Amino acid sequence: MKQQRTYGSLSIFQWFFFLLATSVALPIVIGGVFHLSMKEISELMQRTFFVVGISSFMQGWFGHHYPIADGPAGSWVSVFVILAGVATHQGESTKETLQLLEGGMMVAGLLLFILGATGLVNRLLFLFTPLVTGSFLLILALQLSGIFLEGMLGIQAQSGVDYGITAISFGVFVLVIVLSIKGKGWMKSYSVLLGILLGWLLYVLSGKTSNTISTHTSFIKLPDIFAWGPPHLNSGMVVTSIVFTFILVSNTIAAVTAVKQVVPETGKDEKQTINRGSWAGGITHVLSALFSTIGIVPLPVSAGFIRLTGQKQIMPFLIASLALAGIAFVPEIVNFLAMLPGPIACAASLASFVQMIGISFQSLLKDKLDERRLTILGITLLIGMGLMFLPKGIFQGMPTIFQYIFSNGLIVGTIIVIVLEQLWKTKKHNSKGVSLNES
Secondary structure (H helix, E strand, C coil), X not given: CHHHHHHHHHHHHHXXXXXXXXXXXXXXXXXXXXXXXXXXXXXXXXXXXXXXXXXXXXXXXXXXXXXXXXXXXXXXXXXXXXXXXXXXXXXXXXXXXXXXXXXHHHHHHHHHHHHHHHCHHHHHHHHCCHHHHHHHHHHHHHHHHHHHHHHHCCCECCCECCHHHHHHHHHHHHHXXXXXXXXXXXXXXXXXXXXXXXXXXXXXXXXXXXXXXCCCCCCCCCCCCCCCCCCCCCHHHHHHHHHHHHHHHHHHHHHHHHHHCCCCCCCCCHHHHHHHHHHHHHHHHHHHHHCCCCCEEECCHHHHHHHHHCCCCHHHHHHHHHHHHHHCCCHHHHHHHCCCCHHHHHHHHHHHHHHHHHHHHHHHCCCCCCHHHHHHXXXXXXXXXXXXXXXXXXXXXXXXXXXXXXXXXXXXXXHHHHHXXXXXXXXXXXXXXXXXXXX
């Protein structure tokens, strides 16, 4: 009994650090893009921890009911980065851009809530075939791998690659992978936790320090509401939000589908699961706008984490989610956790993405990869991933909505695979020789 309690506590601890690791890196990225002060970045982290914790608990308790960590969406980060570049190019205030993004997340959240609450999202399920879901997961993993790899290299704006940080980060990456494959007992189950703690220790011993700390006078501090100011909207952002809602639906379906492959069959009704996950995701996006954070979504990489660690129970996940939301009220704890080195968090996350790549291929192989599906997959990957290598700002002459779409390989790739899946139909014949359409 005592041993079970110990393992239960370690499971909570590991889920907590996974939630933390997936939440800490992207606020730093956004802080740099929008030239936020250290105090503003620390406060953004506080609000992010709070929304991530509440959202993860809400989804696990009465949303999709799976242990799927919510976190800042890499797809939303690309929107933030693109609009920041547009604002800089046009000489506009970055504060106004952040207020515009608040409005966009509010619109996307309301649309997602309506789709889930009314069950209309089920009318869209036919679009998300195994080929679409697998392509989405693969492009998402490859897109975010660049962000995490850059973090692991310790790239600084002026001094380039930090080889000391790189060595520690890749050591953590290798350790997590090796323990998850070769580890025995508790070492295999807690490979991510061990990797983060050991990497953090080596980071400190090497003399590296974090610069994301700010000081507060009060012991308790509530997360600020509309910290970037009241939300704004324009026609371009409304159209962008409508388009992005379909990506959010795709993200939810991909996350649930990926985790279902690694969590024992529970007999849950898929349509109801997607309904609940969608309207709960809508509430999450409204909270993201309300508390001025990056859009928070279910993270498909959770499936990779579960496969790495074997942590399939929902209760430790729920407790860890509440713990993350609770510590957001204590600035000193937030400041301490914000000291988790970005390179270490990136290394642990990238290790989970290794498993997600495998899950994406499992999804792709659910149906036979005949000539049609291979051609669609090839076109999707070539264009979706090719866009990631184009020079930054190449689409600046276009309207903002088109800049956002064409600068985001994930969105373009997802649109291409959905459209080709629906337009390119093959025919097969039943036993009576009658021609039937097959998607």
